[in-house]
Amino acid sequence: MKLEIGNFHVDDIKFGDSTEFNDGVLTINKDEALHVVKEDKHITDADIKIVKPGDQVRLVPVKEAIEPRYRMDGGPLFPGVTGALQQAGDGMTMALKGTSVLVVGKHWGGFQDGLIDMAGEGAKYTYFSQLKNIVLVADTDEEFEKREQQKKNKALRWAGMRLAEYIGRTVSNQDPDEIEEYELDPITKRDTDVDDLPGVVLVMQPQTQMEEDGYNALNYGWNANHMLPTFMNPNEVLDGAMISGSFMPCSSKWSTYDFQNFELIKRLYEEHGKTVNFLGVIMSNLNVALEQKERSAQFVANIASNLGAEAAIVAEEGYGNPDADYIACLVALEDAGVKTVGVSNEATGRDGESQPLVSLDPKADALVSTGNVSELIKLPPMDEVIGELEALARDGLSGGWDDDEELGSSVKEDGSIIMENNAMFCGDGISGWSTKTMKEF
Template sequence: MKLELGNFHVKDIQFGDVSKFSDGILYVNKEEALAVVREDEHITDADLVIAKPGDETRIVPVKEAIEPRFKVDGETPAFPGVTGDVAQAGFGRTHALKGCSVLAVGKHMGSFGDGLIDMSGEGAKYTLFSELINVCLVADNDEDFERNEQQKKNHALRWAAHRLAEYLGSIVKDDEPEEIEVYELGQMIKRDKAVEELPSVVYVMQPQSQMEEMGYNDLYYGWDLNHYVPSLVHPNEVLDGALISGSFMPCSSKWSTYDFQNNPTIKRLYDEHGKTLNFLGVILSNLNVSLEQKQRSAQAVSKLAKMIGADSAILAEEGYGNPDADFIACFVELEKAGVKTVGMTNECTGRDGQSQPLVTLDDMADAIVSCGNVSQLIKLPPMKTVIGELEALARDGLSGGWAHDEILGSSVKEDGSIILENNSMFCGDRVCGWSPKTMKEF
């Protein structure tokens, strides 16, 4: 399977009369773009706001991030099963607007899985998205059944953001990209002898799928991963829009759709393929509810890894707490099968750093890369501009914010400064592989 990503490096985004890409500037006809957003009658109010690195801007509540993409064949949707019919992803030519993203931002209703982005200052270091030019879709909807729920599906807003990302990608559908990245990984067996003599590695992904009610979980070709059993998938599918982020998970632990599209672990494994390792592909697993379900998936992952001849595995979980049981169970089953495993996850050590970092542990899980502590307290000064609604951080049950604490008060202070847990920093722990955080010994 061969995927060509035709990249256009965006230096600036401006609104204009005609949507076009010229000299590194993406010009967007705002009304035309909003018409795509309003295709869903449940969107009651919408606006587009551009946020750039260095702006004195705070964005909250952020629900999703997507890199603008378009399949140049004109038939395959950029996000199969979401923006169009189910179709095979992972091959052909996809045009991508680099250095930018579409953010779905709630105008009023915050949710447990929503987060915060600061475009400058101390807060900017906690999230990758402070480094991008963000087209913020600030919208409201009439999905009143969940208005007062802490956990929201945010269906209309998230789907609108995907349509918008595909629309923006279509602006460059007929243009010649500045560069083309090629991702090609052939059959797993009967490879060149020199490649087969290298250590074989499989990447095991555990996207969020714990909600038994549909509509909250990550999707694979539009299919809810709660109804999924571990399977082999081609890494190109992950990079090419087959996986879509859900709305359930404390936000610093989330994998946005942008994270799937640009997964740095997959890209690094591609870089090393045929040089230092033999990259077999991806085992896509899930995160479950009951212990029986967790064990079943862990055993299925282990079986698949052995069947394809994996010497080693990189294991990554989206989330913490209950998902730690899936993570460690999978870790143990892989190690028992002789597949040497390295895990990637964040920790929940409490605000004082004294709690057990994962809910469950095992001696076999002896190689884990930590991506940070979700409970770390962060204090940030006011920002000149707020996109969305700052009060949502305290009022609406965002995972790292609160309305009142006996010692700390509200997360949102009268002067616009905030105190929150790292939990609320949008996709801040970057468990997909690009975390800038390091360990410090005391």
């Protein structure tokens, strides 16, 4: 399986008479783009804006991020979701780099939605402040979930994917600036010099805890809550087999953009044949019942052992209840003789003194932290808010609150905010590009 990603570097984005990409400039016909968005009758109001690094703009509630792409065989960008089911990870896909489609609610937010500042102190907390973003800000008639803390956000998320496909078609007949190649030989057919290196698997635990359809990450369009741990070629992940769900405290989230550009996968590819033998990805799940958690952990360890893995990296999307899945998986792998490193955020409280993970075990002795979700952040007003600032306080965003006996509301009268890092969109960068570091005192 060989995946080629043809990269087109976006230097600027603007609106114009036609949607096209020329000499690094992406031009968007807004009326045509909105027509694509409004193909879903549930979209009642929509606009498209362009924001760039350094703009004095705050976006909230942010629901999803997608990289615009085009599959050269004409197939859907997300097989089984935006079109017919087909193999991902093989062939050529064109990608517009340095940009994303951001989906923002015009009014209502929820536990899984977040905030992005494009400038100032807040910009350092999320990777997406570094991108030139095409912002779809819209509302829907999905009244049944308007005031629900957990929202499926289906109409808005699917509109974002259609918009990303529409923009991706601009490069369908052009030569890319560069081509990234991702190819792994079948495990049993690798050269001796590769076989002699330590075999490493990446275990991914996307958010799949909701029993009801519509909230969880999708694997080729299938609710990943229903799956058992599955071996996948890493190319499939990079090429649209996975899309983000709509259930997760937002700083912990893996957006669809994260799956398309999963940095841990790319780094393992860089090391493949040099320091490690990258065996592939075990796509696991996060569960609710203890028996389910233990079953998944055993499946992961069994797959890793039978692949001949000597080491594993386990990456968890989330915290709290999912910590039990995370630690159970680490322990099962260690018990199987697979040396394992975990990557996750932690929830140590506003004072930093609480237990970082809900579940811990002495065998989980190699953990990488991407930061404390409960750290308080104070940010000044921005010149422009896209979406609705009050959503941060009113709608149960995971890092915001309507009233706190000491701090008051997250949203102040002057437009400044105080919130926990929890609400920063994909701010923990668990996929491999956390902006955080540690200092020794």
